[in-house]
Amino acid sequence: MSNGILYALTVAIWGSTWLAIEFQLGVVAPDVSVFYRYVLAAAIMLGWCFIRGLPLKFQRDAHWRFMAMGLLMFCLNYLLTYYAQVHITSALAAIAFTSMLWMNMIYARLFFGIRNGIRAIAGSVLGIIGVVIIFYPQIGSVSVDDATLFGFLLALAGAMLASLGNMVSQDAQRRGLPIVQSNAWGMSYGALFTGLIVLGGDSQITFDWSGPYVLSLLYLTFFGTIVAFGAYLTLLGRIGAHKVGYAVVLFPVVAVMLSVAFEGLPLTASLIFGVVLVLAGNFFVVQSKTYPTPVAQGVGVADKSSSAAATADRHSATTASAATKFER
Numbered sequence: 001m002s003n004g005i006l007y008a009l010t011v012a013i014w015g016s017t018w019l020a021i022e023f024q025l026g027v028v029a030p031d032v033s034v035f036y037r038y039v040l041a042a043a044i045m046l047g048w049c050f051i052r053g054l055p056l057k058f059q060r061d062a063h064w065r066f067m068a069m070g071l072l073m074f075c076l077n078y079l080l081t082y083y084a085q086v087h088i089t090s091a092l093a094a095i096a097f098t099s100m101l102w103m104n105m106i107y108a109r110l111f112f113g114i115r116n117g118i119r120a121i122a123g124s125v126l127g128i129i130g131v132v133i134i135f136y137p138q139i140g141s142v143s144v145d146d147a148t149l150f151g152f153l154l155a156l157a158g159a160m161l162a163s164l165g166n167m168v169s170q171d172a173q174r175r176g177l178p179i180v181q182s183n184a185w186g187m188s189y190g191a192l193f194t195g196l197i198v199l200g201g202d203s204q205i206t207f208d209w210s211g212p213y214v215l216s217l218l219y220l221t222f223f224g225t226i227v228a229f230g231a232y233l234t235l236l237g238r239i240g241a242h243k244v245g246y247a248v249v250l251f252p253v254v255a256v257m258l259s260v261a262f263e264g265l266p267l268t269a270s271l272i273f274g275v276v277l278v279l280a281g282n283f284f285v286v287q288s289k290t291y292p293t294p295v296a297q298g299v300g301v302a303d304k305s306s307s308a309a310a311t312a313d314r315h316s317a318t319t320a321s322a323a324t325k326f327e328r
Helices: 003-022 030-052 060-087 090-097 099-112 118-134 136-140 146-174 179-200 211-239 241-245 247-262 269-286 306-325
Strands: 114-116 290-292
Touching (some): 003 211, 060 090, 060 179, 090 118, 090 146, 090 247, 118 136, 118 241, 146 241
Antiparallel strands (some): 114 290
16 A cells, blocks of 8 residues: 555544544543453454464564553553543644654654654644644633643653654564554553553443444544554654654644534634645655664664664665655
8 A cells, every 4th residue: 555545544544533532531431441442453453363364473572562562552642642631622632742743753863863854844843833823712712720731741741652652663663573463462462551550540440332432432443543553653664753753743634624524613714824834844744854873873772783773774765765755
């Protein structure tokens, strides 16, 4: 599947999950909802691997990476995001999550020695400014109290952990670990860790059999987790963290466009201007190049050896080449 289709799938699906998460909040505790989501996702992924005959046996080193992916991307990231939306609006949560774009750039430099060019930096700035302009009417009406600040910090922490999970996944792909099985194991560990947190906390294990809850759970499980993560992490290995990371800036745009189409949100000049800035930023980021620095200068997730350095150089060259093909 082409990079453009994978990117469109990621943005379209995750742009709609902000609304779906709202239907998960209420009767069932957020951590319990996350647990249900990843139990279902892990079962489907492991079943798919079994049906397709994909090998699921890996060395201990691989399982350490799967566990890190599960804890960072499929457990803590979502727990913090769900709880953040208890205290703040989805608009503020979306804005906080755009910080993952910067975190991806910083971590890619620290762990893999990948330095971003001026186009990537300029595009990132344009995109984040555009998101702020889009949500400015909602931001202006929010009262800045302790609950709002706490929710915003939770969302920022979730973005930081998700970005670290991106680095673990990128490192796993560099080491040749297959994406489908990595996701299957990562989601399994994510469900396990979330279940332990639920058992150790105060949340009651309940279920909401109402239509909105069940349908949103199924949507978040299959599309928001299995399909979107498969597309996103494939792109992460192909084009690098800074390019695929821009998708988090486009998610809020999709959410807003859905509100315009189905919820009667007025199409104002500021909203249009914000969308234009986000799209312009996307163009700059996708067309940008990366510049490798010696891996030994970073705090490498990957081994600091001549072999890893050569791999980093080859990956950076592939990323630069992919940028010219990305929009085709």
